[in-house]
Amino acid sequence: MRLHRNLCFAVIDGLHQIFNENEYADKVVQQLLKRDKRWGSRDRGFVAETVYEIVRYQRLYAEIANVKAPYDRDNLWRLFAVWATLKGIKLPDWKYFTETPTRKIKGRFDELSKIRKFRESIPDWMDDLGVRELGEKIWTEEMAIQNEQADVILRVNTLKTNKKDLQLKLQSEDIETEFLSDHPWALKLTKRANVFKTEAFKNGWFEVQDASSQLVADFLDVKPGMKVVDACAGAGGKTLHLASLMENKGQVIAMDIYESKLKKLKVRARRNGVHNIELKVIDSTKPIKKLYGKADRLLIDAPCSGLGVLRRNPDAKWKLEPEFIENIKKTQSEVLQQYSKMVKNGGKMVYATCSILPSENQKQVENFLNSEDGKAFKLIKDKKILAHKSGFDGFYMALLEKKTENT
Template sequence: MKLHQNTVQGVIDSLDVIFHQNGYADKVIERTLKSHPKWGARDRGFVAETVYEMVRWWRLIQALSPSQDLYKMLGTYLLWKGQNLPDWKEFKTLDAKLVKRRLEKIEKRAILESIPDWMDELGESALGSKWDAEIAALNEPAAVVLRANSLKTSVRELAEKLQADGIQSQVPNGYPDALVLAQRQNIFRSAHFKEGLFEVQDASSQLVARALDVAPGMRIVDACAGAGGKSLHLAALMENKGRILSMDVLDYKLKNTKLRARRAGVSIIETRVIESNKTIKRLRNSADRLLLDAPCSGMGVLKRNPDTKWKLSMDEIERVKIIQQEILQGYTTMLKPGGRAVYATCSILPDENEKQVERFLSSEVGRSFRLIEDQKILAHECGFDGFYIAQLEKTS
């Protein structure tokens, strides 16, 4: 692909904000694309893909070109990918053969897989012999997965509508509501999205709502709802009959939930900000089902959020583990006896997953619960995000 100065500058500016101003890659790319409305689809695709991939392979690129110069790092990345560079002064000192020789000399997995040393050690400790395959899978670009909104359409009907628009997709086995796009594209521009026929949601994430085993007419509490993706899925599974209380500590996320619900044709979602423990206590023994999609390290979604590699730390993981246990201890009081709770994370670390559930079940509060079953979902085994889903029943 021929390089253009304005799109290259877009990549450079984005990387500068991500690495030197602590910006989040998805938000930075979104702002960059919005600020250049005249870019065509190819230019937009080049900028977004290049930024994401450079963030993903940042440590390896630095090993291939020991420099803090963002132009040199971009040039090194392009050479590594087999692209010829234009005769620009910014790329003058770069040599494809030197890049190749440096690559051949690298043996350390943490560099080859472009992750911090501590993350490599943690992953190997947590997953053992599966870590090699898992980190390789987590370094692959994430597929664009849609969840068909069954209140308005079916998977088959949605696939046909998309195909009529020239968008190819396929139905993955074991995911009743999912469609995987054949090519990455800005699907949010589709008229079908604006009509509420689908949401963008990874296939592994779609398993979470189904694990709650909901039925029309139930009272559901989604206690860590965020922007409401799983609340919307629950509403569809309930045929928009019953009540879903979508809760979060951040009000701005819940406002997004309301907008999404309106587009999806969902009327049973009520949002509520968790202002204090009193908010939880008022709902004691009120829910037929309880979803705890807990804050986590995000170690299972590195393919989707590659900058997590560089923002995450062991201290942050320890902090989030405390929050996870507090949620299990405090929020499960909202569930009725005989009801079901699901504890879920987008992490692959046992310390955030099965060990948290074990600790909860051995506690005073947890003695009223039993583990029905849990799923440990790894990216290299399913092809989608890494997740953990535990189904718990409140026995008394």
Template sequence: MKILAYKNLFIGITETLNNIFFNHKYADRELEKMLKSNKKWGSRDRAFIAETVYDTVRWKRMIEASMGKEVSPDNLWEFVGTWFSLNDEKLPYWDEFKKIDQREVLKKNHAATDRNFAVKASIPDWLNQLGMKELGKQWETEIDVMNVPSPAVIRTNTLKTDRKTLQRKLKEEGIESEILSKYPDALELAQKANIFKTEAFQNGWFEVQDAGSQLISPYLNVQPGMRVVDACAGAGGKALHLAALTENKGQIYGLDIHEWKLLELKKRAKRNGAQNIQTKVIDSSKVVKKMENTADRLLIDAPCSGLGVLSRNPDAKWKLSQEFIDSVKKEQAKILDEYCKIVKVSGAMVYATCSILPSENQNQVEIFLENHPEFKLVREKQLLPSQTGFDGFYMAYLERIS
């Protein structure tokens, strides 16, 4: 990436990084906020800022090793300059970059990365130890793949159009895409663009959704007319997909503990023309209790570590902790135990996560089945980034037999 030597762009980059690293903000939201507040920046400027922010967040530990110190609010310019030095880019002659010696940077980098995979792959030691414990050498393969930025993929909203028509419409609007044969509704964009301004998006013809994520709702094997519950609906990406798969027939209930997420789902449902979705805030145990034995299908897209989507959310590895992962595993078990009662006899549910750790996936299902003999595992699938080139997901299809 060629440096754009405009100081205001570097001010935007360092301010965004400061909020991500030291004010514990989310990278995507901070970047969106920064770009929105500087409307005069052109598309090239915006791409430069976005790419630099994500690259430096992704490679934070490796950059720190090349600096010989941890990043702080006082050395963010040096941090960013070190990244460009590692990429053999000539730095502008600014005072902020005067301390950087490219030969020293490369020397420190080689010394640190040659002997430590965690530094080379830019992940915390504790996370590397956890991954090796659960996945062995496969962990290193997956982390290497997730250190490559994820492709931009969208899902065709079949309530309003078909994939080839959407592809033609986007081409008319200047956006090239490729059909992904293994993913029935997916298009991969040739390059990242502001697709939310397109007429196709405004008309509800598509939603942004990773290719792996697009396989979860079909895994539920829904049919038009079914009563389906999405128990951890969030802003509703999978509920919207379920509405399309059921052809707007039957009922889909989107549940979540956060009302603001469900309000976003309602807005998206209106744009998508998804008319069979109802939302319910889980504000007490009564909500789930009232729905016991009523659903033909239940989707539990459980809270998780997110260790399958690090290519998309690289800042997550600096926010995660062992304590959080231990906590989220308890929450997964609790949700499975409580929400499974929503499924009626002869119905089925899918337990899904965006993690690649067996302790959040296969192990959780094994423990659940030991405690719930009324269910049986019919099939399960682990999507690994190294095998698909997309995000990592797990899904298990469980039938209620008694």
């Protein structure tokens, strides 16, 4: 592979924004890909994949290069040189690469690869936490897969089409997909492509949604005609899935504390042909209290550490702090206590996270069931998905039922 200056400069600029200006990697990459209209898919792929790879392995590369954050531009080039050397790419004779110790880089890599926190490039505190909660074996396997590139998974919008027709339509646009067993609405891309430019996407035939995430709406056991609340809807991937499972009948109330996210959901709903969604901003306790005892089904896709989706958000490893995880656990507990009151007697709710930590998952459900409000519920079933076993995102979901008055 030959390195091109303009592409390498884009990578360095992106890394500067992510590491030194604390910007989100996905947003930075989106901006970078608009930088030069002459770039082809290979150029864009190089920029995106190289940025993500260096973000993923920041700690390992920094240790090999003997540099520390915040990184000046020379140090960012050193990180880049480590990446290129380990990829077997011949470094050009640019000033940034003079005196790059190629042999030393490879030797240092072999040495550090024996230590998990360097090999998988994670902070000490996160490594300690993972071992404490999941044990050495599971944590080691989980972190290894979290450094692999995630597959692109589509969820068919059954309000507009079916999986087979979607597959054929995408095939006609030169995008090959395959079915996934145990995931009734999922198609996996066999090769990465920009699916957002397809006619099928513009016509609302699918959404991009990981296979594990697609299981959550189904877990809630919704039926057409029900009143369903998605209490932490965000931009609405699961809301739209709920609406399609309900065949556009009944009502889905999508709630979130961020109005901007609900506005995105409005646009997506229009494209999906969904018209049974009502949007509500949680700007006080009022919207929640108004729904006490009224929901047939409630989805709490709770805010969490996101440790199950590091493949998609590798920069989260460097943005997360131990205090954040402690605080988010308090939020999860409060949300469960307060939002669960929206479920009517005999109704059901799902508590879900994209975390793999038992303290955010099983423990939260257990604590809730032992609380005063939780005594009105019983656990029907739960599902723990680990990325190294499923090949998809790490997730947790628990289905609880509110007892009727006489039980």
